[in-house]
Amino acid sequence: MLIDAQPDMQVVGEAADGGAAVDLIERLADRVGPGDVILMDVRMPVLDGVAATRAIRARRGPASPQVLVLTTFDLDEYVHAALHAGASGFLLKDARPEDLLGAVRAVARGDAVVAPSATRRLLDAFAGRLPVGGDTGPSGPDPLAALTDREREVLVEIARGATNAEIAATLYMAEGTVKTHIGRLLTKLEARDRVALVLVAHRAGLLT
Structure with a gap:
């Protein structure tokens, strides 16, 4: 009901379990693609949401x-497993309606969304082990040294959880330019995705 009430959203299919979800996506292959979003539960019969x-x-x-995982369980293993499986977002089912709708739109645009309650633990778990290329120990080179001032500004906004559109508005640039900067950040920092950029920024102390 919430999604169908939005002028820019439409529900094109529903599945009762993870196995049915996989089959449904195959049947809808000509109708759904990277710009669409799957809202995926975690605990389901036949096949759980992570495996699906x-x-x-x-x-x-x-x-x-894109896959946005929704669960009632704020457990670290679910967050890690969902992201490793290829999910672009993780939210709790008690999220406010406006937060859920915002997350769907963000994930559809290619952004990543992680529930605020899980973000701190995610950073604590992975920041110390994140590969960013080269020697990044205390005596090693600054992993951000190759970035321009503008790229640093974009990285800070990403670390704050801003979407591409919000970054564009804050830094007064076109959204296409933001995407270009993000592409350069991924390359220079040898980061796999947006979540990895957040970890790099926090590890480098760009945010307090």
């Missing part, structure tokens, strides 16, 4: 819809 996400991403590859 992994199967969909493996079968469809770059053509697969």
Whole structure:
């Protein structure tokens, strides 16, 4: 009801469990793609949401819809497993309606969304082990040394959880320019995705 009430959203299918979700995405292959979003539960019969996400991403590859995982369980293993399986977002089911809708739109645009309650623990768990290329120990070179001032500004906004559109508005640039800067950040910092950029920024102390 919440999604169908939005003028820019439409529900094109529903599945009762993870196995049915994988089959449904195959049947809807000509209708859904990277610009679409799957709202995926975690605990389900037949196939859980993490396994279903992994199967969909493996079968469809770059053509697969984005996955936003919703769960009542704020447990670290679910967050880590969902992100490793290829999910672009993780929210709790008690999220406010406006937060859920905002997350759907953000994930559809290619952004990553992680529930605020899980973000701190995610950073604590992975920041110390994140590969950013080269020697990044205390006596090693600054991993951000190769960045321009503008790229640093974009990285800070990403670390604050801003979407591409919000970064564009804050830094007074076109959204396409933001995407260009993000692409350069991913390359220079050898980061896999937006979540990895957040970890790099926090590890480098860009935010207090």
